[in-house]
Amino acid sequence: NAGVTQTPKFQVLKTGQSMTLQCAQDMNHEYMSWYRQDPGMGLRLIHYSVGAGITDQGEVPNGYNVSRSTTEDFPLRLLSAAPSQTSVYFCASSPRGQGDVFNQPQHFGDGTRLSIL
Amino acid sequence: AQSVTQPDIHITVSEGASLELRCNYSYGATPYLFWYVQSPGQGLQLLLKYFSGDTLVQGIKGFEAEFKRSQSSFNLRKPSVHWSDAAEYFCAVGLPGTYKYIFGTGTRLKVLA
Numbered sequence: 001n002a003g004v005t006q007t008p009k010f011q012v013l014k015t016g017q018s019m020t021l022q023c024a025q026d027m028n029h030e031y032m033s034w035y036r037q038d039p040g041m042g043l044r045l046i047h048y049s050v051g052a053g054i055t056d057q058g059e060v061p062n063g064y065n066v067s068r069s070t071t072e073d074f075p076l077r078l079l080s081a082a083p084s085q086t087s088v089y090f091c092a093s094s095p096r097g098q099g100d101v102f103n104q105p106q107h108f109g110d111g112t113r114l115s116i117l
Numbered sequence: 118a119q120s121v122t123q124p125d126i127h128i129t130v131s132e133g134a135s136l137e138l139r140c141n142y143s144y145g146a147t148p149y150l151f152w153y154v155q156s157p158g159q160g161l162q163l164l165l166k167y168f169s170g171d172t173l174v175q176g177i178k179g180f181e182a183e184f185k186r187s188q189s190s191f192n193l194r195k196p197s198v199h200w201s202d203a204a205e206y207f208c209a210v211g212l213p214g215t216y217k218y219i220f221g222t223g224t225r226l227k228v229l230a
Contacts, residue, residue: 004160031216033216033218035220040126040222041222042121042123042207042220042221042222042223043161043207043209043220044220045217045218045219048216048217050216056216058217059217059219090160090161092160092161100149100211100213100214101211101216102149102166102168102211102213102218103168105163105166106161106163106218108160108161108162109160110158110159110160111158111159111160
């Protein structure tokens, strides 16, 4: 059971380049989310999805796009990378379950470390 | 605005000593409360969670946390720290009626042999 798989693990981009960070889970989880982790700021929610075809914005969505065409995959797109997007990105998933999604534990990937020059 | 505060950026304890990591939240009602641990280069692992009921919750790896409504706090404790507990710890809240989590800024724990 692979859990939550993020690719790539490391990436260096130049300002203005585009890129897609991949996230896949094999647990049939409905809820998936993307966070960025910056020193001294903890994790901040970028976008989330509660099922295929359903996405919504989190705390820091600007500069990022997402889509959810399948239950398994939740890619994060940077359309025009900026140095301020240098960060470690985490994807997480959980079952939606009954009632609030918070009743179910989130499973995190190992992260993608992204540097933008 | 909703927020989670972890006032201690770094904490150093000796192996075998007790540990308490502080967490305060700002929210109009009682949110869902969580503690996660992150080892270097890895993702986050859930230690424990509180939704309702008994205000003292037990988690994995010998950790426990106590919810105090009057103080809007959810502090993490461990009676005797092991060297392997060195990591970064995050407090988080889930906002009822939404699908959003808010994380604190983290506390990095160093354990002295």
